[in-house]
Each structure stands twice: as structure tokens, then as C-alpha cells.
Amino acid sequence: MKKVAVYGQSYSISAEKEIQILLEILEENNIVCFIESKFYDLLVEGDILNKKYPTFFSF
Secondary structure: OEEEEEOOOOOOHHHHHHHHHHHHHHHHOOEEEEEEHHHHHHHHHOOOOOOOOOEEOOO
């Protein structure tokens, strides 16, 4: 099983679609995606995510 971690300090409105596409491609390829917790909160607030993802605080 492959895993990937995603981190971001912020994102622009124009990047929303790219973030969604990235997460969809990772899921299609059975890659588990962990999202840094503060970035995850930003994505949830922006209504970018269509499902829950595991989070992490540090690596």
C-alpha cells in the first residue's frame, strides 16, 4: 500500500480544482492520502473535500 502526505500553508481559489483532482487521482490509484491537520481544516472550511481523510501533525 502506498501512502502520501499533503501539506500546505494556504491555497488560492484557483487551486481548489487542482487539489480535488490530485486527491481523486490518488484515490483512483489506491494511494492513502494523509493531510496535515491545519491544511485539512482550511480545506474543510473551504468545502473542498468530499470525504474525510486521515491527518497528521508532524512527520
